[in-house]
Amino acid sequence: MPRISAGAPRGVQFDLEWRGDEAVRRKLAKARKSLEKKLLRKAMRDAMKLVQALAVRLAPREKGLLRRTIKVRAGPRSRSSISILVVVGEGWYRGQSYYAAMVEYGTRYQHAQRYLSGAYLRGGPAARDQVVRVVWGGTVRELT
Secondary structure (H helix, E strand, C coil): CEEECCCCCCCEEECCCCCCCHHHHHHHHHHHHHHHHHHHHHHHHHHHHHHHHHHHHHCCCCCCHHHHCEEEEECCCCCCCCCEEEEECCCCCCCCCCCHHHHHHCCCCCCCCCHHHHHHHHHHHHHHHHHHHHHHHHHHHHHC
16 A cells, blocks of 8 residues: 655655465466576577587588587476477487487497587586576576
């Protein structure tokens, strides 16, 4: 309820106390969590695109098929975690780029060419820092 404050010459002071329905409170908390997850998911996807670009540069190139099949995908969903992955094609030993795992890990006939794990090791810290920066900036922006 608004009331005129005694100390201020022409000011109006609003005292607000929440005594609302518990269901409304839960909805507000749920909306805040979904906004946080949305912000985090977008930040993680953008950061993993840096790792993807590095994996494409590190991948061996003969016909370019392996490089073209490196993609950023959402991982398995759950209520408690968000997962964004850099994957090759349809998965190890599947699809046109079935040989991606053989190139990554090597065989007894050829040495390993660590293009994907190398990209994670080299680009991971920068991607993590970018996620922290974006989430922190987005959180501050949402609170102001």
